[in-house]
Amino acid sequence: MSFAVWPEAIELGRMFAAEGYELALVGGPVRDLLLHRQSHDLDFCSSARPEQFEPILRRWGHDGFWDMGRKFGTLGAMRRRPDGTEVKVEVTTYRSDTYDPDSRKPEVNYGDSLEGDLSRRDFTVNAMALRVPDLEFVDPFGGANDLAKGVLRTPVDPRQSFDDDPLRMMRAVRFVAQLGFSIAPETAEALSDMVDRIEIVSAERVRDELTKMLLSDRPRAGVEALVESGLARIVLPEIPALELEIDEYHRHKDVFEHTMIVLDRAVALETGDDGPVPRPDLTLRLAALMHDVGKPRTRKFEAGGKVSFHHHDAVGAKMTRKRLKALRFDHHVVEDVSELVNLHLRFHGYVDEPWTDSAVRRYVKDSGHLYERLNRLTRADATTQNKRKAAVFASAMDEMEQRVRELKEKEDFDAIRPDLDGNEIMALLGLEPGPMVGRAYRHMLDYRLDNGPVDHDTAVAELTSWYAAQQAA
Structure with missing residues (x-):
């Protein structure tokens, strides 16, 4: 097996070998090599202890050094290439962790072999290594085969793995979204049986995994895996609650399926870096995910077999704010996403009767910096299969946006103030x-x-x- 390996990794391997220490590239960078993906953050493990390899790392990383992970046996360094590209490395001493059942924080014990270190990693596709500088590929758990099959499997018994570190369950869902992989049956079964273990993980760590999942290329696949596994019941219970039972007369849509379509459509409406909503946009994606969470609480069966969800926008906004706060999202994310949920039905009245200029001004003023995202959420939410209705809705939105552009040529909406202060x-x-x-x-x-x-x-x-x-x- 041949590799086009980073020259910095080869150089660092030679520096470690000169001092008599082993060094191996591990985890994500090795996986990305096999997937032909770019990576500028390189993770290594070594037989050397931090105090032994610190001088080597300081010599190599002449543009930066950090030691925040020293208590876990990890030190980091950085150097810049002539073209300005930064290459960051982190080196960790071989580890053999033990876990307290009531905490996901390991008690760090140094190990004595690369294979032992790999056995404590989350999935086989992350439990491969490449010794440097001699480029010996090490794959004791069949990670390359799993990578080729697109399967997530744990190196050791999945129940032991998830019991040791429950955050690995969230990482499994995240990799479904990021890599397009499926979870191996025995791993999926263990995950579903052990979802309650996620409760010992901090809200911040869960939030970080959710964020990475939503910012991936396949957020819908990640959300569906989160729900199917049962994890969502604990970390984001508003989403599985959308799987409302549909009565025999199909008097309303499957709200969960509708939400997944809206999420897909919202992602497709994001723009390039020079556009108003550069991809990937966490705020828009969270709003698409949460926009209908108020429906289960507001569902009412009306006379004549109709189903209503009156005020689900306002109810959903309150539920969204509460959930995102509990997950420790930044204040501005909480407020922006909640406001998008609150406003997501605002445009619908325009379709029936085009607004006056004053109503258009209010729409823009009320949405403020969320205007572009709100329009994209509104378009994404129009999932009707009726082609005529879809065309009428799209035309109305196009017309409203054009009117906004014309009004903005006459006045600065962002600076609208009363004529008297x-x-x-x-x-x-x-x-x-x-x-x-x-x-x-x-x-x-x-x-x-x-x-x-x-x-x-x-x-x-x-x-x-x-x-x-x-x-x-």
């Missing part, structure tokens, strides 16, 4: 700072959105008239 309102009405000033400001902002910019005298007349009505009431 707070200080002017207080001076004109003789008010001190307080709730009434806020109400007056909001009224003038609404007036601005409804009427566009007006001259100062007109704005003053409107404020005076509004305030008189408030006083009379």
Whole structure:
């Protein structure tokens, strides 16, 4: 088996060999070599202890060194190629971990062989190694064969593996999305039987795996594996809840299947780096995944056999905010995704009756920096199989977007403010700072959105008239 290996890996291997130490490229970089994929972050393991290989790594990594993983036997370094490309390496002493059943954090014990180190890895496709500098391929668990078959299997008994580190169950789902692999039957069975073990994993680690899964090329496959395995019941229970039982008259769609279609369509609507929603976009993908989570709680069977989901947008937004907070997503992600869920039905009224310019301004103003994502979520959500309805909807969205472009040529939507600011309102009405000033400001902002910019005298007349009505009431 021949490899086109990074020259930096060969050089580092020679430096370790000169000091009498073994060094091997392991895990993802070896897998990526076989898949002909690029990787600039290289993981190694070695017979040397950190204090022994630190001087070697410092000499090699003349552009950077770090030791945050020292207590786990890991040190890292970085160098830049002449073209500016960064090559980062991390070296870890051979390990033989033991785990506390109530924690996924291992008690680190140094091992004495490469094969022993590989046995503690998550899946066989990540349990291959390449000794450097002599390029001996080491594959004690058949990882190359599993890689060729597109199968995820654990090097040791899957129950032992998942019991030792339950996060590996999330990683299995993530690799389904990233690599397009399937989970081997015995591994899938163990995963489904042991999903409750994921509860000892921190929310942050679960969030990180979910994020990597959603940002992959196949997020739908990852979500479906998450649900099928039973993991979603614990880490994202709102999603399997979408698998509503469909009655014999098919009075509503399968909401889970609809959500998967919306996710696919949203991904397809992302743009290149120079577009408004560069691929991959976590906010849009999370919103597509969560947009209908309010439906199970709002489902109501109406007279005549109809099914309604009134206010599922508002209910879903609250549920989304609660779940993403529990998963420790950044505040801006929580707020943006929740707002997209809240607004995802906003456009639908336009299809029945095109909006006035003031309504278009409000749509753009209310969506703010989420405008481009909201339009893509709205388009993705239009999954009707009726070609005429689909064409009417697409045409209406095209028309609305064109109107927005034309209005933006006349005024800066991002800078829309009332024609009178707070200080002017207080001076004109003789008010001190307080709730009434806020109400007056909001009224003038609404007036601005409804009427566009007006001259100062007109704005003053409107404020005076509004305030008189408030006083009379």
